[in-house]
Amino acid sequence: MEKKQTYKLAFSSCPNDTFIFKAIARQLIDLNGYGFDIALEDVETLNQKAARGIYDITKLSFAAFGSLTDTYALLRTGSALGLGCGPLIVSLPGRSLNDRNRPVIAVPGMGTTAYHLFRFYMDDLFARINPAILPLPFEQIMPAVIEKKADFGVLIHEGRFVYQNRGLELNADLGLWWEEKTALPIPLGCIAIKRDIDPAVACDIQGLIGQSIDHAFLYPSMADDYIHIHAQEMNEQVIQQHIALYVNDFSKNIGKQGEAAIITFFKKAWSSGLIETSRADFFAC
Numbered sequence: 072m073e074k075k076q077t078y079k080l081a082f083s084s085c086p087n088d089t090f091i092f093k094a095i096a097r098q099l100i101d102l103n104g105y106g107f108d109i110a111l112e113d114v115e116t117l118n119q120k121a122a123r124g125i126y127d128i129t130k131l132s133f134a135a136f137g138s139l140t141d142t143y144a145l146l147r148t149g150s151a152l153g154l155g156c157g158p159l160i161v162s163l164p165g166r167s168l169n170d171r172n173r174p175v176i177a178v179p180g181m182g183t184t185a186y187h188l189f190r191f192y193m194d195d196l197f198a199r200i201n202p203a204i205l206p207l208p209f210e211q212i213m214p215a216v217i218e219k220k221a222d223f224g225v226l227i228h229e230g231r232f233v234y235q236n237r238g239l240e241l242n243a244d245l246g247l248w249w250e251e252k253t254a255l256p257i258p259l260g261c262i263a264i265k266r267d268i269d270p271a272v273a274c275d276i277q278g279l280i281g282q283s284i285d286h287a288f289l290y291p292s293m294a295d296d297y298i299h300i301h302a303q304e305m306n307e308q309v310i311q312q313h314i315a316l317y318v319n320d321f322s323k324n325i326g327k328q329g330e331a332a333i334i335t336f337f338k339k340a341w342s343s344g345l346i347e348t349s350r351a352d353f354f355a356c
Contacts, residue, residue: 077106078276081120082130082149082262084111084301085228086310087317091149093297094283099290103275111301113208114227114260115180127265128276133258135182137337137346142266144273144355145325145333148280149262152321152329157246157257158185159226160192161239162216168197168223168242176202177221179209184259185227187336187345188245194343195252213237227259229302232309255332256321264355273355284323 080095082088089111094100096109110126118135120126124142136143160168160176168174178186181204193200205221212224217237225245226234234241246257262280264273286293302310321329333353340346 075104078127080107081110081126086313089298094286118182132184134184134187143263145353146277151260160243174222177215177224
């Protein structure tokens with residue numbers, strides 16, 4: 072087969088992403104002649120690098136994608152949307168967001184969907200509070216709360232499964248709040264591709280990601296060392312919980328309900344002034 076172009080592909084080290092992409096990374100499926108230079112980064116780092124156009128295909132927070140639609144288009148495969156999978160606000164026991172007029176809140180980056188949801192939630196229920204925001208890599212949020220560098224933390228990824236073991240308690244489930252307000256799944260992360268890449272190539276790559284997901288579900292233990300090597304939380308039970316929660320039918324295809332969730336999220340972000348109004352033709356193909 073004639074060798075096609077190599078593209079820079081980036082995603083996070085979280086188990087849902089490594090599960091989705093392991094068949095591509097380990098070439099367990101026919102890549103149809105495409106080559107990929109793969110990088111794994113924290114999602115907020117990916118958001119920031121996407122603003123500079125570093126990667127051809129990249130995982131992004133939906134919040135970050137909303138400000139980058141002139142540069143990137145959305146693929147219909149590989150996304151993280153779902154019910155019961157939203158960010159959590161946690162603290163040391165006995166705390167309330169009403170405790171102080173200016174609590175310190177640790178968040179996993181200002182460009183993340185988690186931060187946007189936190190802002191939506193605060194505007195809805197705690198508008199009088201003006202929190203101080205402390206952006207941190209997601210794995211540093213629980214330690215910051217435990218060490219009292221922050222009053223509250225907004226958890227994503229594996230943190231939602233282990234915070235109770237670290238002596239923290241739940242203050243709010245932002246995903247549940249979103250679902251009650253909208254009756255829609257929460258759009259967390261997406262896979263985006265540069266708009267200057269040929270649409271036919273974008274569709275090919277979208278299909279490869281779909282094949283990689285199918286392969287991962289058919290052969291879940293094959294190349295599972297790829298997941299374990301990169302996981303922040305090495306406990307096998309936590310890894311499996313993470314995959315089960317974040318890799319679902321929306322990952323295979325965003326679908327109409329997923330599209331409605333994305334549009335609703337962006338409208339809320341635009342009206343809140345968190346992102347500028349951007350183009351509405353989100354999808355690459």
